[in-house]
Amino acid sequence: MLWTDFERFGRQIDPWRELDRMSRAFARSAAPSDGEFPAVNLWVAADRATATMEIAGIAPEEIDISVAGKTLTVRGSRRPEETKEDEQYHRRERWYGQFSRSLELPFNVETDKVNARYSKGVLSVDLPRAEAEKPKKIEIRSE
Amino acid sequence: MTDTVKEVQKKEAELQTGVERTRATRVYTPSVDILERKEDIVVTADMPGVDEKSVDITLEKNVLTIYGKVEPSIPENHRLVAAEYSVGDYQRVFTLSDEIDREGIQASVKNGELRLVLPKAEKMKTKKIEVKSEA
Numbered sequence: 001m002l003w004t005d006f007e008r009f010g011r012q013i014d015p016w017r018e019l020d021r022m023s024r025a026f027a028r029s030a031a032p033s034d035g036e037f038p039a040v041n042l043w044v045a046a047d048r049a050t051a052t053m054e055i056a057g058i059a060p061e062e063i064d065i066s067v068a069g070k071t072l073t074v075r076g077s078r079r080p081e082e083t084k085e086d087e088q089y090h091r092r093e094r095w096y097g098q099f100s101r102s103l104e105l106p107f108n109v110e111t112d113k114v115n116a117r118y119s120k121g122v123l124s125v126d127l128p129r130a131e132a133e134k135p136k137k138i139e140i141r142s143e
Numbered sequence: 144m145t146d147t148v149k150e151v152q153k154k155e156a157e158l159q160t161g162v163e164r165t166r167a168t169r170v171y172t173p174s175v176d177i178l179e180r181k182e183d184i185v186v187t188a189d190m191p192g193v194d195e196k197s198v199d200i201t202l203e204k205n206v207l208t209i210y211g212k213v214e215p216s217i218p219e220n221h222r223l224v225a226a227e228y229s230v231g232d233y234q235r236v237f238t239l240s241d242e243i244d245r246e247g248i249q250a251s252v253k254n255g256e257l258r259l260v261l262p263k264a265e266k267m268k269t270k271k272i273e274v275k276s277e278a
Contacts, residue, residue, distance in 0.1 A: 017161070037148045039228035043221035050218040054191035054228055057256030086181055093174035094189050099148040121191035121255015124218070 037099045038074070038123075046135065048128045049105055056121035057094070063118065065125060067111050072125060075100045107133055156234050169231030173211070173257075184243070184261040190233045191255040198257060200250050207237045209257065 077098040108130040193211035211233040247262040
C-alpha cells in the first residue's frame with residue numbers, strides 16, 4: 001500500500017475508516033467458497049424446491065439439465081470469442097470452458113414435472129417433490 | 144476444448160474512501176473482457192440478472208460508467224436453505240482515452256451479458272508505417 005494514495009485525495013488518514021476498510025477487505029477475502037461453478041442458491045417450499053444459478057452469457061440450448069432421483073446435474077460450456085490475428089485482449093476476466101455441477105436435494109424429484117427457465121443469465125430449475133413422498137395432511141376429528 | 148471452469152467468485156466493488164451508497168444493496172464488480180480490434184474496442188461484461196432496461200451506461204468527460212441494477216427475485220412461498228451467491232447491483236468504471244468516437248458507442252444486453260462496442264475515432268485508427276531499409 002502506498003501512502004501517497006491518501007495524499008492524493010488531500011485528506012488526512014482517518015484510522016477508523018482505515019480499520020473499517022481493512023476489515024471489509026478481510027471479510028471479502030475470507031468469504032466462503034467451495035470453488036464450484038456455477039454457484040447455486042437452493043430455495044425450498046412445502047412440495048418443491050427451486051435451484052437458481054448465475055450463468056451469464058450462454059445460450060439456453062447450451063445448458064444441459066438432468067435429474068435422477070435426488071440429484072440435479074447442470075452442465076454447459078462457453079467458448080471464448082474467436083479472435084483474428086490483429087485483435088488483442090487487454091483484459092480477460094470472464095470464465096470460459098466447461099462446467100458441471102451436481103446437487104443433492106433433500107427429497108426425490110418428480111422427474112417429469114421438472115421445469116427450467118433461463119432469463120437474464122439466471123437459470124432457475126423448479127423441482128417438484130415426488131408424489132409418493134409429499135407430506136400428507138392429517139385431519140383431526142373431534143368426537 | 145477441454146478447459147474446465149474452476150471457480151468464479153463474485154467480487155464486491157471497491158468503494159472509494161469516503162463515498163457511501165444510497166441504495167441498500169451489495170455492489171459487485173462484473174468480470175470483463177476487453178478486446179481491441181482494428182476498428183473498435185469491444186467490452187463484454189458478465190452481469191447475470193441485468194437486462195437492457197436495468198443497465199445504465201454513462202459517459203462523462205472520459206469516464207465511462209457501467210451500472211446494472213438487479214432486482215432480487217424470490218420464488219413464491221419458498222425459503223432460502225442454501226446460498227452460495229448473493230444478488231446485488233454491478234458497477235464498473237473505465238477511463239477512456241481520446242481515441243474513442245463517442246457518438247458511435249453501441250451497447251446491448253443478452254442473457255445477462257453486456258456488450259459495448261467503442262469505435263475508434265477516424266484519425267486514431269492504426270496506421271501501418273512501413274520501415275524502409277536504406278540502400
